[in-house]
Amino acid sequence: MIEGIIIKGIGGFYYIRTQDGIIQCRARGIFREENLIPLVGDRVRIRISQEDNTGYIEEIFERKSQLLRPPVANVTQAIIVMSVKKPNISTWLLDRFLLMAEYEKLEIIICINKADLAPDKTEDIKTIYKNAGYKVISTSSKANMGIEELSTALKNNISVFAGPSGAGKSSLLNKVNPEFKLVTGEVSNKTKRGKHTTRHIELLNLEENTYVLDSPGFSSLNIDFIEEEIEVRDYFREIHKYGEHCKFLSCLHDKEPNCEVKKQVELGNINNSRYVNYLQFLEEIKNIRRY
Ligand SMILES: Nc1nc2c(ncn2[C@@H]2O[C@H](COP(=O)(O)OP(=O)(O)OP(=O)(O)O)[C@@H](O)[C@H]2O)c(=O)[nH]1
Numbered sequence: 001m002i003e004g005i006i007i008k009g010i011g012g013f014y015y016i017r018t019q020d021g022i023i024q025c026r027a028r029g030i031f032r033e034e035n036l037i038p039l040v041g042d043r044v045r046i047r048i049s050q051e052d053n054t055g056y057i058e059e060i061f062e063r064k065s066q067l068l069r070p071p072v073a074n075v076t077q078a079i080i081v082m083s084v085k086k087p088n089i090s091t092w093l094l095d096r097f098l099l100m101a102e103y104e105k106l107e108i109i110i111c112i113n114k115a116d117l118a119p120d121k122t123e124d125i126k127t128i129y130k131n132a133g134y135k136v137i138s139t140s141s142k143a144n145m146g147i148e149e150l151s152t153a154l155k156n157n158i159s160v161f162a163g164p165s166g167a168g169k170s171s172l173l174n175k176v177n178p179e180f181k182l183v184t185g186e187v188s189n190k191t192k193r194g195k196h197t198t199r200h201i202e203l204l205n206l207e208e209n210t211y212v213l214d215s216p217g218f219s220s221l222n223i224d225f226i227e228e229e230i231e232v233r234d235y236f237r238e239i240h241k242y243g244e245h246c247k248f249l250s251c252l253h254d255k256e257p258n259c260e261v262k263k264q265v266e267l268g269n270i271n272n273s274r275y276v277n278y279l280q281f282l283e284e285i286k287n288i289r290r291y
């Protein structure tokens with residue numbers, strides 16, 4: 001028996017990366033009885049048949065995490081890619097992606113991409129999000145900026161790249177490893193090319209213990225998985241930090257008196273657009289819960 005990681009699953013077959021190469025496997029029937037479906041990212045123990053070098057998944061090791069979209073196990077990190085221009089950066093979208101990654105308890109790296117198009121704006125955004133408590137890398141696949149830093153950050157992680165269409169996710173991945181040869185370019189071209197090819201989720205191997213997903217994470221930006229308004233506070237790092245000093249433990253930092261968060265917004269220590277987005281997400285959760 002040897003161990004490995006599921007890098008792909010197609011039509012009942014699983015492809016396991018092991019020390020002996022990639023082995024095609026089936027899952028034992030017992031998993032179906034237990035309602036356990038092997039996922040890409042699962043670390044497994046397999047038994048290999050001597051005859052044809054295919055195998056059976058005998059055991060699935062306990063998952064450290066499980067993403068819903070895409071359905072992948074053991075993802076440790078989200079790289080949130082936003083282009084500063086083309087398309088213009090939307091901090092609302094960025095905060096939305098951050099919220100989802102925080103909810104999933106992933107390590108988070110913000111990538112401000114296409115820095116070549118607007119260096120000053122890139123620096124401004126970088127400062128805002130560094131102050132909020134994030135690791136931010138400015139990158140450009142065109143100008144070869146920040147690629148080393150990104151590669152280093154990927155080490156020993158299973159990373160999912162998230163971000164709006166056209167932000168440059170595939171271009172960055174191709175820079176990190178030119179052998180990936182992911183399709184890049186205009187959105188319209190991509191959908192045309194992608195029409196007749198079924199998409200499978202695949203873990204791309206960068207180096208030992210280092211994988212990236214070939215498809216974007218958090219494709220739906222629906223946040224109805226959040227059950228209580230009060231949870232939103234914890235998904236904004238700086239709001240969470242300052243919020244511990246509010247007068248009321250249950251302070252939502254909205255209309256309550258003696259709110260430390262509002263004070264820090266006025267002092268400029270919490271960025272106003274972050275706070276506005278926070279209030280908006282809060283309102284959204286409140287409205288979902290009315291039904
Ligand atoms: N100026 C500039 N353009 C870039 C950069 N990175 C990517 N682009 C361009 O942006 C477009 C979109 O890049 P992709 O890598 O396909 O974007 P994506 O995020 O993978 O897009 P989806 O697959 O639709 O989610 C392409 O035309 C790239 O040439 C960059 O650093 N600078």
Ligand SMILES: [Zn+2]
Pocket residue numbers: 243246247251252253254256258259260261262
């Ligand atoms: Zn408060």
